Amino acid sequence: MEQKVLVVDQQKCTGCRLCELVCSVHHTGSSNPSRSRIKVVKWEDVGVYLPMTCNHCEKAYCVEVCPTKACHREPENNNRVVIDKNLCIGCRTCIVACPFGHPFFDVQERVTVKCDFCDGDPKCVAFCDMKAVAYVDADMIQVPKKREAATKFIESLKQLR
Amino acid sequence: MRTEPIQPTRHARVLRPQEEWKEIIAIYLYLAGMGAGSYIIGAIINWFINPSRLIPIWGFPLDMAKVALLWGPILVAIGAPFLILDLGIKKRFLYACLNPKTSWVARGFLILSIFIVFGVVLLAKSVLPFEWLRAEAPFWYVAEVITIIFAFATAFYTGILLKATKSIPLWNTYLLPLLFLISALSTGSMAIILSTLGTSLLSLDSAALKILMGGEQILVVIEGIVLFLYLSRRYKASEQGKDSVRLLLFGEKKLLFWGGVVLLGFIFPVVLENISSLTHGNAVLIFAAGLILLCGGFFLRLGVLSAGIREQIPMQRLMEIKYELRTTKIKEN
Numbered sequence: 001m002e003q004k005v006l007v008v009d010q011q012k013c014t015g016c017r018l019c020e021l022v023c024s025v026h027h028t029g030s031s032n033p034s035r036s037r038i039k040v041v042k043w044e045d046v047g048v049y050l051p052m053t054c055n056h057c058e059k060a061y062c063v064e065v066c067p068t069k070a071c072h073r074e075p076e077n078n079n080r081v082v083i084d085k086n087l088c089i090g091c092r093t094c095i096v097a098c099p100f101g102h103p104f105f106d107v108q109e110r111v112t113v114k115c116d117f118c119d120g121d122p123k124c125v126a127f128c129d130m131k132a133v134a135y136v137d138a139d140m141i142q143v144p145k146k147r148e149a150a151t152k153f154i155e156s157l158k159q160l161r
Numbered sequence: 162m163r164t165e166p167i168q169p170t171r172h173a174r175v176l177r178p179q180e181e182w183k184e185i186i187a188i189y190l191y192l193a194g195m196g197a198g199s200y201i202i203g204a205i206i207n208w209f210i211n212p213s214r215l216i217p218i219w220g221f222p223l224d225m226a227k228v229a230l231l232w233g234p235i236l237v238a239i240g241a242p243f244l245i246l247d248l249g250i251k252k253r254f255l256y257a258c259l260n261p262k263t264s265w266v267a268r269g270f271l272i273l274s275i276f277i278v279f280g281v282v283l284l285a286k287s288v289l290p291f292e293w294l295r296a297e298a299p300f301w302y303v304a305e306v307i308t309i310i311f312a313f314a315t316a317f318y319t320g321i322l323l324k325a326t327k328s329i330p331l332w333n334t335y336l337l338p339l340l341f342l343i344s345a346l347s348t349g350s351m352a353i354i355l356s357t358l359g360t361s362l363l364s365l366d367s368a369a370l371k372i373l374m375g376g377e378q379i380l381v382v383i384e385g386i387v388l389f390l391y392l393s394r395r396y397k398a399s400e401q402g403k404d405s406v407r408l409l410l411f412g413e414k415k416l417l418f419w420g421g422v423v424l425l426g427f428i429f430p431v432v433l434e435n436i437s438s439l440t441h442g443n444a445v446l447i448f449a450a451g452l453i454l455l456c457g458g459f460f461l462r463l464g465v466l467s468a469g470i471r472e473q474i475p476m477q478r479l480m481e482i483k484y485e486l487r488t489t490k491i492k493e494n
Contacts, residue, residue, distance in 0.1 A: 010480070046484050052474070065325060067266035068256040089256050090249015092181040093266050099328035100474050105181075110249035 003079050003138045006115070006122060008051050012132035015042055015049030019124035019133060026123045027113070028106070035106055037115040038124050038133075051133055053124070054102045054115035056081045062094035062103055062114070071103070071112075082116045085109065176408045179329065179469045185247040187463040190319040191348075192240025193273060194341055195458060197315035198349020199356075200233025200280060202373075204309055206353070207231065207287075210369060215290075227287035229356040233349065234280025234308075237315060241273055265325040269318045276311035279304055316345035319462075329469040330402035336391040337465070343387055347380035348458035351430075355451040358444060374438070374447075378431060381454070385427050388461075401470045409468040417464050426457020 017040050020033035028035045038053040060081050062071045070087035071094050074080055083094075083103065088111040094103045095112060103114040117135070125135045206212075207230050215222040245254040258274075261267040283304055320338030327333050354373055392410070395402040409418045430450040437446035 043480065043484070048480055048484055050480060061327060064263045065266065067258070067260050067264040067270065068253075069260045070256075087253075087256060087259075088249070089253040091247070091257065091266060092249070093264070096179055096181045096326050097328060099472055101471060105249065112249070 004117070004120075004135055005056065005138045005141065006053055006117070006125070007134045007136055007141050008053070009132050009134070009144075010048070010050045012130045013040070013049040013051055014130055014132075015040055015044075015047075016129070018127055018129070019051060022123040022127040026118060028108075035104075035108070035113075037104065037113060039104075051124070052100065052102070053133075054081065055100060056115075061097040061099065065093045065097040067091060067093065071114075078117060078120065080117055081114070083112055083114050085111050085113075088112055176404050176412055176470060178405070178408060178467055179471055182247075182466050182469075184463060185243050187459065187466050189240050189243040189247070190322070190341070190462045190466075191459045192243070193237050194316050194319045194345035194462075195348040195352055195455070196233040196236030196238075196240060197276065197312040198233070198342075198345035198347070199236065199352040200231065200276075200312045200349070201309065201316070201346065202350045202353050203230035203233060204305065204312070206369070206373070222290045224288050224290075227284070229359070230353065231280070231284045231287055232356065233312065233352075234277050234284060236352070237273060238277045238281070241277065265318070265322050269322055272311060272314045272318050276308065276315050279308040279311065283308055313342075316342045319345070323465070323469075326469075328472050329405075330399045330472055331395050331405035331465070331469050334391065334394060334398070336387060336394060340384065340387045340391050341462075343380060343384045344458050344461055347377060347384050348455055350377040350380060351451045351454045355448065355455075358447060371438075374434060378434060381427060381431060388422075399472065401472050405468045405470045408470065409464055414464060414468050417460060417467070421460025422457060422464050424457075425453050426461055430454035430457070 017033060019038050020036035020040060021031050023036040023038050024030060024032050024034075027037060038051055041050045041052050042048070056079065060071075060073065063073055063081060066072075066083075068087045068089055070084045070089070071081065072084065074082060090105065090110050090112060092105055092112060094114075095101070095105060103112045105111075106113045122133070122135050124133045207227065212226040212230070213224055214226040216225045217223070245251050248254055248257075258267050258270040261271055283301075286301065317338045320341035323329075323332040324334065324337050350373060354370070354377065357370070357373075392406050396406040397403075408414055430453050433446050433450035433453070437443045437450065440446070
């Protein structure tokens with residue numbers, strides 16, 4: 001099966017934070033962005049918004065440092081990295097270890113939570129009006145960039161003629 | 162023409178250290194380190210001098226000299242619940258040993274457990290007045306060696322737990338476990354000095370106490386050198402390592418570092434101990450120096466923990482370069 005990943009196009013993001021809301025409603029039942037698994041990093045003064053979510057790294061530090069094996073990889077399920085709530089003790093070692101600052105501590109459930117691709121149907125992708133977040137095959141993530149580069153190349157060739 | 166930003170401070174980079182591990186973890190690291198260090202020093206004294214002072218308590222003649230020397234595992238046992246206190250779901254703390262293959266938290270759980278169990282058994286064996294416990298069997302020698310090894314492992318582990326976090330450059334160096342080991346030995350030897358003074362096991366002008374205090378002062382000097390090496394290496398290691406050191410030395414944490422670590426941990430104890438040696442071992446001064454040094458050991462852990470700045474996320478770095486969000490001016494609070 002093809003591995004699929006979440007891809008973010010920062011230039012399309014308007015910083016509306018709808019993804020945070022739908023994520024929190026889907027996972028916790030409450031419309032509370034602080035409990036969401038996706039976070040929009042903002043530079044308000046220059047109008048730059050960057051939705052950040054788990055990268056499900058190939059060499060995942062969170063899996064390595066988890067003392068209980070609650071944070072584990074599921075090769076049969078899109079090779080995603082997930083946290084088993086029933087095993088997590090809330091030690092927050094994974095939060096300290098993650099270079100992307102991703103797993104979040106849920107203050108109500110007292111465990112660490114992270115993106116699980118909503119079991120194959122990411123709600124952030126479904127609800128993003130600007131299509132800034134996409135759920136695509138891992139092999140296809142470079143295609144838009146390649147297309148952009150090719151377009152630029154053609155334009156420069158045209159100018160030369 | 163390039164316009165000036167309306168609020169220049171917004172472009173300044175605020176140094177944000179990690180906030181997941183705070184005082185509770187610092188107390189845990191401190192007590193584990195001090196307990197292990199005091200056991201190592203105490204066990205060495207016990208081997209070479211083997212003091213004994215039987216004091217009857219509730220009708221039992223207990224050997225208080227051994228209590229004063231070998232009480233390290235009790236300190237570690239007091240420190241371990243602080244780790245449990247920091248957990249989200251405390252009743253699941255036993256799960257913490259399920260992944261010793263890759264996780265240092267799980268390995269630490271096992272190392273500390275073994276050290277506490279063996280240490281407490283040896284303490285009981287040395288203190289309790291039963292003759293059958295005093296029998297010199299090869300098992301006890303093996304147990305002593307195992308306990309010493311695990312005491313070293315515990316002292317090292319407190320640093321390796323932080324070193325295992327690769328995304329924080331301030332912690333990602335082998336100098337940190339070394340620093341914590343030396344700090345564990347210096348605070349541990351001071352704990353032994355205080356406890357032996359408390360039980361009046363060593364007289365104030367005895368040779369043993371002088372050797373112990375001399376050794377302790379040498380350890381403090383070595384600790385200072387390692388701390389300097391550690392901070393200077395981290396300053397050069399990466400941008401976030403530099404930020405961490407600047408935060409600790411000149412930023413928000415400067416009071417903690419200069420007051421707590423340098424003054425309390427290094428300067429005051431050495432000065433007070435030297436004054437006390439001039440006055441032929443003034444017990445009050447030694448007590449004051451000891452308590453101040455122990456506080457300094459705690460602030461060292463707290464400072465290192467609270468100044469850990471995470472390596473910048475590549476995407477954020479890209480954004481900053483792309484949109485020129487970074488200026489050369491750095492806000493240091």
